[in-house]
Amino acid sequence: MRKEAWLGPSIQIDPAFAYYRDRSADSVARELKQAGYRSIRYFVTREDRVDGRLVEALKRHGLFVWAMTLGNGTYVTDHLPAGWERWRMELLKPPKDGYTRLSPHSEGYLDWKRRTLVRLVEKHPFDGLEVAEAYFPEWDGLATGTYGDVGPLAITAFRSYSGMLPPEFVHRTSPAYYKKDRARYLAWVEFRVHAVNRFLARLVNGPGGIREARPELRIATWSIAVDAGRDPVGAVRELQGIDAGEMIAAVRPDLHVLQTHWPDWMRQRLPADYARRYHPFAEPLRRLYPELPLALQTDIGSLRQMRRSAAWTRRFAETAESLGYASWTAYEYSIGGWMYEEPPRAVKASRLEREAVRIDFNKRIDSASAERTEHYRFRSTQGEQITLPDLSTAADGQSVTLYSEFFPAEPFAADIRGVQDTPDRWLVTGCLANRSDCSIVVPGLP
Template sequence: MFRPWALSGPSIQVDPLFSHYLNRSAVSIAEEIERAGYRTVHYFVVNESKVNGELVEAFHKRGIAVWALVIGNGTFTTAHLPKEWPQWRMGLVRELHDGFERLSLFSQPYLNWKKRAVAELVSSYPFDGIEIAEPYFPEWDGIRRGVYGDVGLLAQQAFREQYGLEMPDFVNKSAANYYLNNPKVYEKWISFRVDAVNRCIDEIMNGVGGCREVRPDIYVATWSLAINGGHDAEAKLREWQGLDAPAMIARVRPNIHFLQTHWPDWMQKNLSPDYIKGYERFASPIRRAYPKLPLGVQTDIGSLPSMVRDRRWLDQFQMSAFELNYDAWTAYEYHLGGN
């Protein structure tokens, strides 16, 4: 059944692996979401081989459109990955041990596996849409904080093959190839990373054997970050995380694009519900270049105990989103909100 409302109006992100949804029937979960007023959900697929098909069916029986939302730059679990997955790891300036395995967008075996996994996902379950919510590199202000990548062997080799140059150094300030000492090489590096992000999404969605080939009817959404990070925030996201939304849209040709609230914004305890007014610097270039493309915005309503948002806040956020002419909005994650 065709559900065009997947591209407009309010929606909510749902991760059925959270305890709120466990030991319950699919019907009870779908009824709860329906009573909360949502006609569209974004099903957070943590593991592409572990999906609750009954829940997707229960949503559909209530006229609720369902997006499959997958992560592009890593995984919370490696149980479903082939044994060679450690070779896919992304290299960071300072290695983290935070429970999330970051995988390299320069690993062709990883991209091949991801494309097959996502294509099988949308072939096996009747999702209305498919989206990669986090296809970018780490991290906001990552070079200073040491949370910057990909600087591993795969990235070094790919840069050398494309430009005949060595990857910039991000640690040793006295090195000849320290990134600030050679602006021309660093600009090539920035563009190289933007292309890697967009190529990854394009391959999964539009490549041979990708989502659109196996499911020509499926909606495709692209996601990029937005942040109240100063007058040059767009340039910073391009530099630090490889994000260029207009270029991404041009390459992937999505049915809708979402601006995802970055963590320095959503983690604020007293964040104003109209904070997305500051995102016009991100929305305007997209609207100018693609005036007919639906544009959505995402927020977070409770990932930290100190910033849980209640329904009143969410209603005010919705009002702000529609006053700013967004076609759709969504929030992470339904049961975390302070309703």
């Protein structure tokens, strides 16, 4: 596949979301293709439940398909093998956020993750694979207690690495308290960076790893960027074990992605050009690896108060391009602010056959309203009314197919009013539906 296909505009999708259910894979692929994306990042939340038909449909429509998985844990555990509990990270103060954090120090977890990802890319025709969020928790974790791994796995691994016990993080009177024994703490910081990069390198490049199974597969690494403090690069390295330069050296990826960290993406009034503040993260990588493409990731709607509009997203993309990023992506397609704000709009009309016309919309439409024939009026290109007494309809995702024996052979216009979108399938609940008020020209028969 051409290099341009895996660079340029990209979007993350989570097919477990209601927006993607109860519709054909082809309708999802057409919607994403018509939205202008070149590549799709399929968020694999469970490696054993990937929609292979969707992957194939995306590829049929000329989209480059990444498998994107998480490195430091999982939202569900019922697919993990017996004894997986031994893989857990231990944190100073475990958060109750529904996420199970798994330790890169666990050989069992590493082996399982490697074998699972190999099976994934051997079973499904993904074009690329990326392991995001392989970092340790958490930003500001030493203050909040969401900090780890500090459990038995980390203790054993650190003793092997340094010959010492880990620093003390709770008892301030201890001689080993991390603010007192700086040598021990600095060794601990290096150990955590080493652990993250070792984990990723063994997944990708190790014996029985991903590159051995699928050497042609594109590989992307992910690190985090944040606009905070005087030395955000050093803070990310210290608190979360992320050193992007060392990660790239260990994994040798085809692409590196800077992921917007939560202190930034959660901001309600985050400027669309905020990536200009990520210069300290991007420029050292460009100096070290001038041939390596960089990408930028953002979040467009995980919280009600920070849903980003289409205009905001366009400005973000323009900024990324102006700053020299080869690609950009966003989490997640179906949760952006425009989904809640913009009405359904017809974007393409196709003659499937003499008696069938498919109309594609810019977003998913409500099947019940889309199949009501009174929402459609037809006229010639000269404005004369066209009557279709036998008109019938069938909706699928973002499209509706119209059937009639009386469609003109020449081009004609369809006026579409009252077709609703799908608030019941959006992430943020309690929102009102938008209704179409648009027209589109149906091409003539060839």
